Amino acid sequence: MLRVIVRRLLQLVVTLIALSALIFIWLRNLPGGPVDALLGERATPETRALLTKALGYDQPIHVQYGKFMQRILTGDFGNSIRTGDPVIEVIGRAFPATFELALAAMVIAVGLGIPLGYLAARWRGRSLDHLTVVGTLLGISIPIFFLGYLLKDVFTQNIHWFPPSGRVGIGLDNTNITGFFVLDGLLTREFDAAADALWHLILPALTLATIPLAVIVRMTRASVLDVLNEDYVRTAEAKGLRHRTIRKRHILRNALLPVVTTIGLQTGALLSGAVLTEKVYNWGGLGTLITDSITGSRDYPVLQALILLAAFVFVVVNLLVDLSYAFIDPRVRVR
């Protein structure tokens, strides 16, 4: 087991190094760049040359990359070109917002998706099943920004159930400890702040949850349908076991194996949805940071770090998935 973990961690390091080289080269080959962004189009060639040199972009790309890697090893991701703040701080400020949003979205997706998928499979061909099949198709195909604006329009403009945007209400003085506003509210016992943060969280989380929810429902449904036909479920029935026991121990335990993989992949892919969701709800997280860093200033240092972070999260989540797999399925353990 330990050997598996070590091997996977080594793979993680190799992946990240390869990826860092790739983004480094790719970013610097995009048209435009920080120099243009900072100086504007009327700058003289002399000024440009000066700034290019000051930022170190005049050096050959492999030299730049070497320096970049050297600094990373000491934990220094450089400073944001836009604000001048250390990249670590810039990302650290935005990270809790996105993490909170993503976590809420996954709680919704998993918490609703597995029961729905199970019920759809058990009642295959009945109305609930048809409804979920159509619903999930919609969930997968509706663009996030469209659904986001639609929900916002309905629930904040027409019926005022939820606040339209942001993470906290205006004039609410909440204490900030972790940056996770709901958690902060609970920690400081400012329950009104916690409730307010939760209130702001619901619509964005629902929006972000649609795709993973739809995928998880479909996966669970297909997987449960497979397991229902398995001989060991018939054996369990032949034993006269209670329905509860059969569902938990014999159906779900087996059916959830592929679903766990799906959950991992979907969690890793959440960031792309977060970019759009955060835009719609004016949610100041990593997604906003990414768009700002690309459109505003070609903020190379921030972008590099963000993409590496996304890759890191993706690989780590999938490592966790593989490990949990070994935990659930004894057949994996032996290898």
Added chain:
Amino acid sequence: MSLLDVRDLSVVFQRRGEQPFTAVDKVSFTVEPGQTVGLVGESGCGKSVTSLAIMGLLPKRGNKVDGEVLFDGTDLLKLRRDDMRDRRGRDIGMIFQDPLSSLNPVIPIGVQVAEVLERHQGRDRKQALREARELLDAVGIPDPDRRLKEYPHQISGGMRQRALIAIALACKPRLLIADEPTTALDVTIQAQILTLLKQLVDDTGTALIMITHDLGVVAGLCDTVNVLYGGKVVERARRHELFAQPRHPYTHGLLNSVPRLDSIRGERLHAIRGSVADNIPWGEGCAFAPRCDNVVDACLEGPPPLEPTATGGDLRCNNPVSEEVAVP
């Protein structure tokens, strides 16, 4: 009173937009306490569906079950689903064909045996596992303490089937249904499993319904044999009579097609010509008629009735194999 009295059991599969298909057609037979009864026939003759109908394990939708299944006088087909759940595993145990796929791959063997004791005998996990250990020992699994914690993929096919037998017999049911229990096993293991089954039913007095296509299994085990064809019982006889003097041309063909060690070298194996696909519906005559060597005009005019024979069995045939024809 018979332990199990199956009366006119019919199972019709009906899918939307498809012709209804009668898998089991008014099958009747009885099982006395402690008796071993064989249900014999080739694939698709309805023997497995019969057993699943008795256990109430057919899918909830897409089929229609008629008739009576009297177990100790109670009609199992009329029981509420939860009442039937209480009886399965406690009064009637069942073992299946493929021991690997019939065990849950992600649950230890011990728990799979123990859970049936927890369910029906009200044992807690610890006590149930202790009894499970004894059960594994009783079905001849070596080193039961270790096997309790192991998973199905870690033990051999023969041991898996032994574990399934332990599960089926855990609550000392009065009836055990074995659906082709040796088909998926190596020949050497088959004999061991059959010996074990025979010994266990003899020791515990459990009645056994043995479902098989293998007449060798029947010869070694069954007191009475029901031969099924196209969903109907075509011949019923005590084992010795059936082997000494098969009357139905189908039974005769089955026995003749068993390869023998003492046959003349170079002699061709006998096979029943055609396949189940050639069957005609029972409504139009005898389903076996298109494949039968003894066919007469009456066979195509209507289904022959099941009638008692002189030797105490039953036979559904217009032109049975004559009693003089010696079977090798």
